[in-house]
Amino acid sequence: MRRGGEVEAFRALHLGRAPGDPLVLPGPWDATSARVFVAAGFPALATPSAGVAASLGYEDGAVPADEMFAAVARITRAVHVPVSADIEAGYGLAPREIVERLLEAGAVGCNLEDSDGGVLKDPHEQAEFLAEFRAAAGDRLFLNARVDTFLRGEKDPERAIERAALYVAAGADCVYPILAPADVLPLLRAGIQGPINVHGHLDGGGPSPAGLGELGATRITFGPGLQRWAALALQGMAEQLVKRQAE
Template structure:
């Protein structure tokens, strides 16, 4: 597989971006869906990027969750190769790969971190077994990958913040570098912050609280999922509609 190999130095560089951040100044990680968008974000000055699986899937013509593993890793490798800043990759639930193979594929793709979710087919996994699996991933990766453990309590569970904190504690104990309670309402972030050890990833919406506001509520880092890709697609749709209208207006009949 093409791509640039990464090592502990690059992962440590990425890891350091998550620590010592004052309230209101979270690490903002835009989500590129291809090499071109990655270059736009890197050129804008963002110190690191985090690919969204749904955004990459859309760029490849797949529905969210339906991208073949080989295509996802290839797309991620193109993104990582296109920029000089660290890239973390959302690889869903690991595609059924054994921890060692998953780590090898991520490193071959040239990324320094990964998102790993704790649900499959819209159903939460057993938290203890998932924590054991995360521990194997962390062991195989050593310090070469930043592991962001996503918990889906708020999108596939009952939305109980206490349950999210319990699952987060298991994942941190297993070696996760960060916890991502995706879909958690902004008002719940202070409670999660008080119960979660280490960095906390918050999901941001373009029409919701700003990254700074999420940081004030307790977020260490902020990601957007496929939000930026979808906004770009909407903008392109508007441009296409105007072009189509202009083309139709320019047709002459004889």
């Protein structure tokens, strides 16, 4: 369980942000990475399901619910800042059970995807699911509703805006049109009420967090990018160890 006030503090981090100053949320995959990000000064964290899956030895999307919630709990216990959890599409659990398990794990909120098995869900059915989650959670959890249209090949921004409107009306605090191209962010910003989560870039291949903020992003997350970056660094250290071994 988290201390009282953390959800309110996390929600407040999303409000009143100036253009060019989005909330940057690194994605820890274990307790050590979470502590590193907090020590660097980040005020909150957001776990990536794919990064956690890699740390547990699973393919993305293959982590059993029990193991994912246990991993989230280890991360929340390790740090004193709010932690939101990526719990994919909810593992087939009922909204009330998802709420209970997030609270038990110490999370202040979650991502919930609107596709499953690579297929977009019916947006009205997903909105009903999110509304049930909100009714069970009340104000105790921050809900980031992922919009997977761009991820699933639907390039028309209006489809993302339509889904986002349904999810905000259902009680989502933030929407996440994952993989939305940077050039459509101003259109999404104009058509979506409330905070927008945008996928950030680590390699200079796209706008900086500040640049994404100028285009309309409220918050930036990186998916499993940081975990994969760390794995590459570890690979380099392993190669150096092999060389030293041969000296």
